[in-house]
Amino acid sequence: MGLSKTIWTNPSEFIRSNQPENPVLFMSPAVLQATARRFLDGFPGLVTYAVKSNPEEVVVENLAAAGIRGFDVASPVEIRLIKRLCPEAAMHYNNPVRSRSEIAMAVENGVVSYSVDSASELEKLIELVPARGTEITVRFKLPVDGAAYNFGAKFGATVELATVLLKRVAEAGFIPSLTFHPGTQCTDPHAWEHYIRAAGRIAEGAHVRIARLNVGGGFPSYRKSAEQPKLEAIFALIDRVTGETFGDDRPALVCEPGRGLVADAFTVACPVKAVRDGVHVFLNDGVYGSLFELPITGMIDRLAVVTPEGVVRETATKDFIIFGPTCDSIDRLPGDVALPADIAEGDCLLFAGVGAYSTVTNTRFNGFGDLSMATVLSLKV
């Protein structure tokens, strides 16, 4: 993916000057760094970044410049990326299933924090990772709602198993910690409350004083115009409930947002290839491109239609069905979407808040997906 060196005022200035044929992802470093500072100022513990949500170098560099000093990594490629860009940063290898060669690679690269959710993977770590000074974080899950997508379907031990694992971690001489992920785009602060109280029960049941509690990612981004994410309320609740639950044994807190840090720093502009018979809008980007997650996490309504002259269409809306460019019939965005009734071929449809799980999931299926990036001062179209 090429990064244009020009800094544009905003997306409409770029569209007016370039009239793009292919999707363009606009990034605002100012928004990214401001979001990072919002987490660093507000979260009562260490803020790390879940690299998988957007591993573009320019993202990692801006987060580091804003003061992020820790990264959740899930693979050797992500470990090498962080080692190269931020050699001093802490790396938390929080993919709970790893091959032996991946573990060896992590040890060689100085990783001293690993998460685990099963007895078999824990025994592998005990065998391959030197215990002294190394943290093993037991990941657990609860059946709670509140998120757009259930992460617990794949990872996380039950409370009962987590208790056994935590005990084993401590007995084997590792630094014992706990972690969970409430599910991505979790707008209900009480999801964290349930998890933190369960962490207290696990530590108590195992008779282990945990060093750290990693409260995961899941922090929401701004997806619906009527629903601003309430990050500060979530931070305050995490702080209060941790104090109430652990008292004098309060662990240090860690968070590892992906979406919450990067999503709102990006807007994607998708050229309209055709408006078929006034009802179907065909975009040059779709679910095989940077809009991959919309059918999973739900449609957003922070949309704008910009003409090739860079003018925002303000006419009354009507419902359209939106398709992506490939010949696959699942390449359709969810639901009926309200767009200005005079949307036309050659316009761009802009989706705000798409910085997470968009560059990484972009495929070249059917020869589409020629996504480029442009830097803007402001994302206000």
Ligand SMILES: *Cc1c(COP(=O)(O)O)cnc(C)c1O
């Ligand atoms: C993906 C992931 C995250 C980031 O999740 P978001 O919902 O994007 O904040 C954090 N931690 C782990 C272990 C993950 O796998």
